[in-house]
Amino acid sequence: AQKITQTQPGMFVQEKEAVTLDCTYDTSDPSYGLFWYKQPSSGEMIFLIYQGSYDQQNATEGRYSLNFQKARKSANLVISASQLGDSAMYFCAMRDSGSGNTGKLIFGQGTTLQVKP
Amino acid sequence: DAGVIQSPRHEVTEMGQEVTLRCKPISGHDYLFWYRQTMMRGLELLIYFNNNVPIDDSGMPEDRFSAKMPNASFSTLKIQPSEPRDSAVYFCASSFSLPNYEQYFGPGTRLTVT
Numbered sequence: 001a002q003k004i005t006q007t008q009p010g011m012f013v014q015e016k017e018a019v020t021l022d023c024t025y026d027t028s029d030p031s032y033g034l035f036w037y038k039q040p041s042s043g044e045m046i047f048l049i050y051q052g053s054y055d056q057q058n059a060t061e062g063r064y065s066l067n068f069q070k071a072r073k074s075a076n077l078v079i080s081a082s083q084l085g086d087s088a089m090y091f092c093a094m095r096d097s098g099s100g101n102t103g104k105l106i107f108g109q110g111t112t113l114q115v116k117p
Numbered sequence: 118d119a120g121v122i123q124s125p126r127h128e129v130t131e132m133g134q135e136v137t138l139r140c141k142p143i144s145g146h147d148y149l150f151w152y153r154q155t156m157m158r159g160l161e162l163l164i165y166f167n168n169n170v171p172i173d174d175s176g177m178p179e180d181r182f183s184a185k186m187p188n189a190s191f192s193t194l195k196i197q198p199s200e201p202r203d204s205a206v207y208f209c210a211s212s213f214s215l216p217n218y219e220q221y222f223g224p225g226t227r228l229t230v231t
Contacts, residue, residue, distance in 0.1 A: 033217050043206060045222035052217050091160065103148040103167060103214055107160045 002027045006108035021077040023092030033095040034075040040088040121223035129229045135197040142211030152208040199230045
């Protein structure tokens with residue numbers, strides 16, 4: 001069965017520093033997609049970045065990058081130059097896009113990030 | 118684009134009452150998802166639809182929960198009768214049926230059952 005694991009319930013980072021949020025996944029399908037979402041205290045879920053299992057390069061979106069290590073089944077989110085507005089809950093999610101493409105995402109438990117001024 | 122629209126944003130009801138949550142997905146999206154989020158259980162997928170047809174309702178906690186999607190632009194999640202343990206934030210999300218396409222979430226409905 002597919003599974004997403006986020007082992008860091010909470011993280012702290014100093015403003016302007018970089019931070020890595022861990023995510024490991026488990027799937028037997030060679031074709032899949034990995035997503036990161038941000039949930040600030042206001043509650044909305046905001047899509048940040050996507051990585052496909054066949055993508056040759058790590059995904060980047062502005063200050064967000066995904067450190068994708070396929071052999072280790074990890075898809076860590078790296079936030080560079082942290083800002084106070086980055087304080088939020090971050091969710092890693094996986095979508096099975098192979099023969100069993102169901103469209104649904106499997107979410108991890110989330111990591112709460114606090115950025116210190 | 119208005120995004121995914123959910124109503125109401127907040128609902129407070131008494132135990133035993135019927136609750137109906139509403140969702141309008143983004144136009145053109147063919148997947149619609151209902152999630153529930155609590156501190157204890159995190160984000161749970163309750164049910165999802167593809168082209169208005171329910172595909173997987175294995176996450177629906179019990180028979181008190183039901184969901185419908187009568188057309189491509191509207192879905193409801195109903196709880197009858199409601200119980201205090203149903204208190205949570207309920208999200209609706211929609212997506213295209215492309216593997217690399219993200220789900221767009223609505224703002225959520227915060228349900229409190231007293």
